Amino acid sequence: MPDTSPFIRLPDAQCDSLCLAGDWTLANYAELRSLIADLPGDAVKQARIDLSDIAHIDTAGAQLICDMLGVDRLQQVLSGDTGLNRERQTLLARIATTCPPGPDPEQAAANPLVEMLERIGVSMGQHWAHVIELLGFIGLTLSGLFSSLFRPRSWRPTAIAVQIEQTGLNAVPIVALLTFMVGAVIAFLGATVLQTFGASIYTVDLVAFSFLREFGVLLTAILMAGRTASAFTAQIGSMKSNEEIDAIRALGLNPLELLVLPRVIALLITLPALTFIAMLSGLLGGAMVCAFSLDISPVMFLNLLHDDVGVQHFLLGMAKAPVFAFLVAIIGCLEGFKVSGSAESVGEHTTSSVVQCIFVVILVDALAALFYMEMGW
């Protein structure tokens, strides 16, 4: 009931004006707002307005008064004798000049089907642009690699060494542990399935083929995508949002040479090395399971490995490593350069870089498997 409220008193027999009283502050905002909404429409237009009983007022309260009276009426009231002190007068006058029109009406929701189609269209367009961008960046990096190849002065051994340590050496434990466990799991799987055919001895071949040709390099590349590509994106991305990339350009230096090439070269060295470790450790896991649950001693395991599995499988697996390394490094760096300003953008591009890397690595691996099969390797 507006009549009894402590904030607004409507004109009555004793008082001919609309009196505002109490604390017109942010704490009472919601209550005041609903009171104002309940006011009869003509109340503010006709009556005299008395502001002198207001105990406290802040910008929120001032804005409510402004909303209630309208800018013109408020200015009219302020021009007369209000009984307010100078500060409140200033505050109200200031608000009156800056009061925005009432809250915006809520926008009608668009048709969800149209919205969905629009989003599909937009994301298709973005994907296409993205592929072009990636190809462009690959070209740029390759040309940068070749041009710096013949200029030993532009080599950056320190930066490369640091990157090798971060992306390679520090990743050895996790890569070794993970592939060891996957090797053991595959051996168990082989043991269970092959036992039915009385061919559990072929568990050795299963572990060896899968690790040398596929899993060693694939697991390493996926780990690198999660561990290194994200780091590249976040590093370059925060440099970008901090205007450091612009500073590099302004100093007449080439961000590609300074930031991308050391990372690409480092990963080209470390990913094959880690792949080798992954293969060994996977075989070790398989050998352990064979020794404990299949009674195939490590010596026998090695003999079988030597007799059944040709070195070409090792080479076929290793051949993929540099390709994966290049793709992971390139995507990580490119996403970093695409970061714009905000912290949210860094997170967005880091996610995108990991997802893309894993996708591309698996795609290329599938294509390679097809190719190897067709070639009869």
Added chain:
Amino acid sequence: MVNTTVAKPIVEVRGLVNRFGKQTVHDNLDLDIMPREVLGVVGGSGTGKSVLLRSIVGLRRPNAGSVKVFGQDLQTLSEEQRSLQERRFGVLFQSGALFSSLTVAENIALPLVEHIGLSRRDADHLARMKVLLTGLPAEAADKYPSMLSGGMVKRAALARALALDPDILFLDEPTAGLDPIGAAAFDQLIRTLCDALGLSVFLVTHDLDTLYAICDRVAVLSQKRVLIADTLERVAQTDDTWVQDYFHGPRGRAAAYQHLAAEE
């Protein structure tokens, strides 16, 4: 304008010590902030102006000494009480520190929604008023911080600092990086808001024009403590080499001259 003899200070810093490793930034520092005054804090680079600000608003736990705000020591309060006190602060960080993933209006509306529990619509309406109040154009409200110029970022950050109608406003170099016209307008804006809202302002600055234009008192940080905190005239007469260089160097003289000319 300010009656410093009767009123009780709203911020009392006593015996403040701040150390970073072996380096002591503040040693036994005392400072008061009075209600409704604009206190300018000056000092050379590295004298710990920003550290002092961070200690007062409770972002940094001092190594020793006490900071009482509204008569209470923030460090001894419970989490909830502390949050209540902190709502009475508005802080403008040196680089704005606007949330880059929110629009300007959302930045300002955030504390209103979180602390006061306003509906999004009301908060947005209030936020738009604050945007206009700080002299930004209305369409800036829907922009992201990365789309704003340096001066606009400062204004938007001021609008966010004012969101909860604070009792004290902490400003860390508000006019740094603004053009002289923008800086002068910003000074005026602070003075008007301070008068209209009855704010106290703790103003860290290097800008002599700002000191002359809007500060009631000036505190000089030097030799790890507050060397003097008094009206500008008295501070300028202090017999200290740094103060003399600061206020009577070429830039100080120019600012003083301008100020005198403007008064006449």
